[in-house]
Amino acid sequence: MIKEKRQILIFALFALIILLVPLFLKGSYFLNVLVFIGINTLLAVALNLLLGYAGQISLGHAAFFGLGAYVSGILTTRFPVDPWLALLIAAMCAAALAFVIGFPILKLKGHYLAMATLGFGIIMYIFFNETVDWTGGPSGLSGIPNLRLGPLIFDNDRNNYYLIWMITLGVMLLSINLSQSRIGRALRAINDSEVAARVMGVNAHILKVQIFTVSAFISAIAGSLYAYTMTFISPTSFGFNFSVELLTMVIIGGLGSIYGSFLGAAILTMLPEFLRVFRDFDIVIYGLMLILITMFMPTGLIGGLETLFKIIIGKIKGSTARNA
Amino acid sequence: MLRVEGITQIFGGLTALENVSFSVAPRSITGIIGPNGAGKTTLFNIVTGLYTQTHGKVYLGEKNISFFEPEVLARLGLVRTFQNVELFGQMSVLENVMVGLHTKSKSGIFSCALKLPGQIKEEKMVREKARNWLEFTGLTDLADVAACNLPFGKGRLLEISRAMAVEPQIILMDEPAAGLNSRETAVLAELIRKIQDLGMTIVLVEHDMELVMDVCESIIVLNLGKKLAHGTPREIQENPAVIAAYLGED
Amino acid sequence: MDNPSQLVQYILTGLSNGAIYALIGFGFAIIHNATGILNFAQGEFVMLGGMFTIFILSFLNLPLVPAIVLAIVLSTLVGILFERLAIRPLKNVKPLSLVIITIGASIFIRGAAMLIWGKDTHALPAFSGNNPLYVYGATIMPQHLWIFGITLLIIIANKLFFSYSILGKAMRACAYNAHAASLVGIDVKIMVLLSFVVSAAIGSMAGIIIAPLTMTSYDVGIMLGIKGFCAVIIGGMSSGLGTVLGGLLLGLLESLGAGYISASYKDAIAFIILLLILFIRPEGLFKQKETQRV
Numbered sequence: 001m002i003k004e005k006r007q008i009l010i011f012a013l014f015a016l017i018i019l020l021v022p023l024f025l026k027g028s029y030f031l032n033v034l035v036f037i038g039i040n041t042l043l044a045v046a047l048n049l050l051l052g053y054a055g056q057i058s059l060g061h062a063a064f065f066g067l068g069a070y071v072s073g074i075l076t077t078r079f080p081v082d083p084w085l086a087l088l089i090a091a092m093c094a095a096a097l098a099f100v101i102g103f104p105i106l107k108l109k110g111h112y113l114a115m116a117t118l119g120f121g122i123i124m125y126i127f128f129n130e131t132v133d134w135t136g137g138p139s140g141l142s143g144i145p146n147l148r149l150g151p152l153i154f155d156n157d158r159n160n161y162y163l164i165w166m167i168t169l170g171v172m173l174l175s176i177n178l179s180q181s182r183i184g185r186a187l188r189a190i191n192d193s194e195v196a197a198r199v200m201g202v203n204a205h206i207l208k209v210q211i212f213t214v215s216a217f218i219s220a221i222a223g224s225l226y227a228y229t230m231t232f233i234s235p236t237s238f239g240f241n242f243s244v245e246l247l248t249m250v251i252i253g254g255l256g257s258i259y260g261s262f263l264g265a266a267i268l269t270m271l272p273e274f275l276r277v278f279r280d281f282d283i284v285i286y287g288l289m290l291i292l293i294t295m296f297m298p299t300g301l302i303g304g305l306e307t308l309f310k311i312i313i314g315k316i317k318g319s320t321a322r323n324a
Numbered sequence: 325m326l327r328v329e330g331i332t333q334i335f336g337g338l339t340a341l342e343n344v345s346f347s348v349a350p351r352s353i354t355g356i357i358g359p360n361g362a363g364k365t366t367l368f369n370i371v372t373g374l375y376t377q378t379h380g381k382v383y384l385g386e387k388n389i390s391f392f393e394p395e396v397l398a399r400l401g402l403v404r405t406f407q408n409v410e411l412f413g414q415m416s417v418l419e420n421v422m423v424g425l426h427t428k429s430k431s432g433i434f435s436c437a438l439k440l441p442g443q444i445k446e447e448k449m450v451r452e453k454a455r456n457w458l459e460f461t462g463l464t465d466l467a468d469v470a471a472c473n474l475p476f477g478k479g480r481l482l483e484i485s486r487a488m489a490v491e492p493q494i495i496l497m498d499e500p501a502a503g504l505n506s507r508e509t510a511v512l513a514e515l516i517r518k519i520q521d522l523g524m525t526i527v528l529v530e531h532d533m534e535l536v537m538d539v540c541e542s543i544i545v546l547n548l549g550k551k552l553a554h555g556t557p558r559e560i561q562e563n564p565a566v567i568a569a570y571l572g573e574d
Numbered sequence: 575m576d577n578p579s580q581l582v583q584y585i586l587t588g589l590s591n592g593a594i595y596a597l598i599g600f601g602f603a604i605i606h607n608a609t610g611i612l613n614f615a616q617g618e619f620v621m622l623g624g625m626f627t628i629f630i631l632s633f634l635n636l637p638l639v640p641a642i643v644l645a646i647v648l649s650t651l652v653g654i655l656f657e658r659l660a661i662r663p664l665k666n667v668k669p670l671s672l673v674i675i676t677i678g679a680s681i682f683i684r685g686a687a688m689l690i691w692g693k694d695t696h697a698l699p700a701f702s703g704n705n706p707l708y709v710y711g712a713t714i715m716p717q718h719l720w721i722f723g724i725t726l727l728i729i730i731a732n733k734l735f736f737s738y739s740i741l742g743k744a745m746r747a748c749a750y751n752a753h754a755a756s757l758v759g760i761d762v763k764i765m766v767l768l769s770f771v772v773s774a775a776i777g778s779m780a781g782i783i784i785a786p787l788t789m790t791s792y793d794v795g796i797m798l799g800i801k802g803f804c805a806v807i808i809g810g811m812s813s814g815l816g817t818v819l820g821g822l823l824l825g826l827l828e829s830l831g832a833g834y835i836s837a838s839y840k841d842a843i844a845f846i847i848l849l850l851i852l853f854i855r856p857e858g859l860f861k862q863k864e865t866q867r868v
Contacts, residue, residue: 111612181436201398201427287682
């Protein structure tokens with residue numbers, strides 16, 4: 001119970017900081033970066049539900065992100081569909097696709113699952129490129145409208161910031177709730193020992209499909225938000241490299257940690273913005289990070305920080321005990 | 325309670341079990357013994373749905389459960405523990421037992437994420453029941469410890485607590501005494517009797533003869549994949565075929 | 575070009591690509607059977623083979639044969655480094671960690687290649703000229719013959735190595751039961767390292783013989799890697815005939831599909847086949863279903 005109260009407090013503090021940040025920012029450039037951190041956090045949290053909670057890898061999550069972006073983009077540019085409705089339809093489409101392929105794909109384990117999701121991601125990428133009549137092919141799809149809410153038009157960084165971060169914070173809160181519940185425990189149990197979880201009555205396969213579907217749903221919402229924010233999309237944003245980038249965000253932040261996903265998303269979004277070298281070296285650095293973090297810091301940066309924090313607290317307590 | 329009929333298991337030409345049949349009476353404690361490679365664990369894996377047998381049927385009560393998946397069997401009241409202790413290492417002791425209560429709760433993904441009132445109530449119930457089971461096995465003090473940090477003997481007890489949380493009709497234990505010292509084994513024997521007193525049926529595969537002879541009412545002997553004998557501890561101890569199998573034929 | 579000769583052409587292309595896929599598949603199988611790891615970086619060895627050869631030819635001005643040998647040696651060294659630095663230090667890690675590490679390694683190698691050689695596509699000169707031969711109206715490049723010949727040699731050498739040499743037998747023993755193998759005095763660590771050596775060597779060879787036909791660049795590894803994986807999945811994770819057939823089958827389907835259905839969906843065809851095989855028969859097309867012992 002105390003633990004639960006502390007969690008609420010931490011979340012409230014986090015949300016407060018996020019919502020207050022724009023007040024202290026003058027230039028719009030940094031705000032723009034923060035908008036993308038919001039979208040990437042949403043994606044990283046979605047992947048973390050699958051990878052960190054249930055322990056199931058996906059190398060094709062950029063495809064769900066892209067599907068969300070394209071369905072919203074196509075519905076709003078080629079048909080007179082309201083952007084909000086299009087967002088919902090896009091998320092439902094991605095969820096439906098995830099549900100259908102989830103059944104066979106999540107029977108696979110480990111490397112096989114990685115290969116299958118990678119194959120799925122590349123197939124979707126090929127479709128984004130080749131169905132030129134719909135998606136505009138490699139040259140992209142432009143003229144996507146902004147979202148509006150009554151008199152509010154989400155066409156500037158400040159408005160987009162609040163829109164995207166409200167949604168991202170909401171999803172973060174729900175994900176934290178989930179981890180402390182029956183379903184979250186069952187997912188973590190699958191992650192630790194699938195056999196034992198099944199013997200305890202956890203239907204591992206159905207549960208994996210469910211979380212995969214939810215994850216795709218959230219990723220597609222992120223895709224739609226991305227499309228409405230950018231008003232232009234092209235396939236390169238949704239390829240294998242982006243799937244790897246998402247994977248790296250989750251791993252360096254910390255598997256299973258929602259705040260870790262934020263941290264991972266923030267780091268990987270900011271580095272290329274502020275470090276020029278990073279732009280040329282990005283995939284080398286991603287690769288290196290994946291290897292080093294997995295080998296030496298399996299709980300990610302959040303886990304590392306927690307350990308550090310505990311050591312410091314222990315030291316302080318130790319010294320006060322000695323003084324007393 | 326549990327009936328096994330003509331189970332045969334062939335692994336790529338190797339016959340691990342051959343035409344094994346027996347039945348287990350309700351509320352009894354049955355031991356399955358036999359030398360290494362006799363097929364005991366294979367039999368458990370078939371009964372609990374982890375292997376698909378080549379031939380033969382398994383009944384729980386009147387229900388044919390021959391090809392049921394483990395998660396379905398748990399709902400029907402059949403659970404097991406593992407020889408190598410399969411805990412959820414990253415989770416706390418209490419959470420491990422709470423997973424055991426999975427079938428006793430039903431909140432879905434959305435009510436869990438939204439923390440709907442029904443889910444909060446259910447969560448409270450699950451937590452309370454889990455604490456009761458920890459008390460039952462004497463692990464209350466360790467509730468918040470991560471399962472991977474438990475000493476081996478406590479891990480065994482946790483696995484039993486977790487299985488008990490399913491509130492099964494029948495519990496299968498795969499070598500529950502392996503790796504335990506004599507004091508821990510005595511506690512285990514006590515616990516097994518306590519479980520029987522709750523009205524559950526227990527089947528155990530075990531190498532520790534002292535424990536088997538002490539707690540079991542009925543013993544099945546497997547040797548080289550075949551059933552060699554079935555009887556009371558006394559009958560088994562006096563059975564010449566069993567003695568030969570254990571000491572070697574010459 | 576009339577229709578029958580077109581068909582022959584598609585079949586030829588399909589078979590030569592398929593041979594390459596089979597070789598890449600071998601690499602997967604050899605490491606998997608020795609370690610239980612599916613080496614995601616297998617495709618990168620293929621890329622390295624081609625890129626190293628081009629680099630050596632253009633910068634060191636070596637003749638073709640020494641360049642190829644040197645390229646294979648260098649790729650193999652990368653394989654050794656990978657095993658020593660990222661695989662051997664691991665103890666008791668979760669399978670998921672192994673997956674992530676090999677993915678990380680594959681991206682790292684690809685990124686390093688991009689930094690060193692740039693993003694351009696390079697062509698390796700054909701081994702013996704570009705004067706095509708004509709068979710039933712279809713053109714065969716001499717390079718096709720090289721591919722078939724070298725693939726056949728590798729298949730035979732591979733078979734001989736694993737069936738008759740002491741080292742090959744020791745590696746098989748490790749694959750079957752590493753603990754038992756260590757008890758009879760086989761150094762399992764060396765065998766694991768050796769599996770990376772053999773895989774890297776075969777993979778880079780495949781990359782070298784295909785490079786004159788398809789060109790090569792820093793990022794060819796993913797596609798070739800997944801197709802090789804597809805071949806070895808069809809073959810039931812063996813470095814034998816099943817994988818050869820798997821590779822040829824994939825190559826043929828892909829080439830016929832590209833020719834008669836749509837060239838732009840050529841890669842999609844391969845991946846759809848991969849997904850179908852994984853969904854329907856993950857144990858391979860040519861293997862009998864077996865209950866796995868847990």
